[in-house]
Amino acid sequence: MQPQRIRTQLKITLLYTGLTAATILLLSVLVYFFAERMSSQDFYKRLDIRAVMVAQQNFPQSAGTSDLIKDLRNEYLEKLPNEKEYFKVITPGTGSRNIMDSVKLPESFYRDIFNNQQAVYHKGDVYYAGILHRQNGKSIIVVVSARNEYIKRQLTNLRSILLTGFIGSTLLIFALGWFFSKQVFLPIRKMTQKVRNINTENLHLRLNTGKKNDEVSDLALTFNNMLDRLETSFESQNNFVSNASHELSTPLTSIIGEAELALQKERSPERYQEAMNIILKEAERLKAIIQSLLSLAQTGFDGKRQIQETLRADELLLMAKKSVDRIYPDNKIRIDYTLLPEDDEKLKIKGNDHLLVLALSNIMLNACKYSENKEVVVAIAASNTRLFLIIKDQGIGIPEQELRYIYDPFFRASNTGEVKGYGIGLPLARNIIRLHDGELVVSSIVNQGTEVQISFPIDKSQPF
């Protein structure tokens, strides 16, 4: 969205400008503050020297120095603007309030003089420096005052420089920030443009991830992965519909054909019986397909609503074997307990027993079906965090290049031949195992056998 993007860009620019301006402002204030302190200290020092000279001139320690100091002062010390000098001899009993008659100075100033022999004070741009001078047992307060015009001029100058600098740099930063955030959002804007062009007709389009390994290309990669999944599910849905209609129409065709054949002319009761038997068998097949389709749909879409309870994996295996027994009474499934953990806490998994039995029995059925009823070994093992189920047969196997399609609904490997099946069992099992955070690994060698390894996280939440 255009306005949204501009708003984000503006927000980033303003934030950036604000932060930088605040830093500059802080720096300017510091510079101003220290400059002011420095120059007033300097001025007080100059006043101090004059105060000492005034004291020595008027109350010399020895006769004759007075004129000498006066000459020195006139010659070498510049007259400060509005320079004035005051002095007063202190007699015992004088308080610290308004000692000078001609100038008004605060009480703290005099207190400082008495305590530290010197004091400074300023009022506006008039600066005062005072000292306590002693001569022949007398104490004299000497105060010199002057207007600090240098400092005034200097500081005004500094203030205007800092202010102009602040405003100028803030504007510059805003401009740079605007440019900068525009640059930052450029790849994202491009990506938005590209994504907007992708719809159901051209799902094969992908974003340009670039060679850089940064966040933006990461985002693009994530987008591409999502598109991959979307495309796959889109395609498998398309295939699914065509495969499903094909699978459903095959038994229907036989039912219709058989019924038509039987109805063409009068036939013997045995012949009718035979026809009805065929129709029944095909109808049952139809029902089986529809039922497995239903469970596939349920596991695929309804996953979150399944009840989760704590189950024992060995019991699940036995239940699955029982349901296989019903279909293949003479199966040769052997449950191998050689790796069974001693501690049955390690056998607990969380899940829905109906679904898990369905998944396991589907895989076991496949193992029996495609191995001409050779021995199938089902083993159970547990590491500290995962429970493993291994189902191994000695059947026809799956060709290597077809292994990656085995989870597509209705896909059947090229070597299945006469064996009947619909290609729903394994996708269904995988859906169920995924629902339970499990993993399904199928490895196979043609004409030697197939090994399915399923693993689930062990449930450690509560004891039985």
Add this chain to the structure above:
Amino acid sequence: MKNVIIPTDFSIKSLKLIHAAVDRFGEATLNITLVHGLTPDHSISGLLMLTKRLDVSKLMTEEFNAACEVIRNKYGTTIHRLKIECYYGTSRSYMRSFLEARQTDAIILPADYEFKKAVKASTDIVPELVKAGYPVFYETLRTGGLQVAEDASLSELLHI
């Protein structure tokens, strides 16, 4: 309590010797030490960093560790401890003191399996183990069964 030494090449198949060890000494609790032989690295970086040892830690894959855990869980009460050690010795006397330090009661060797060289620095410690003068038992792994999955599958632990 019995201390059993079993050589390993970090394949899941070689862990089957633990089954055999438990079958043989099952009435006692066992301390099992899996030993992998390595030639010591005499270069300065090798001595400082123990790089070969690090190579071996890469060999202890997720699957191998899972298989070890499976066996630990299977024989929870029989196996008191299962640990993996590297052996850097080259002489018979070193091997003898290595075994003595671990208070070895028995050494289990495979009768029908040749250990693979897991990394370049791996050494075959079987001859030294045989000559060390401790009781040695040869066990069959029963590896004749059909192998469908890659080497790193738990199914190698099964007797099929």
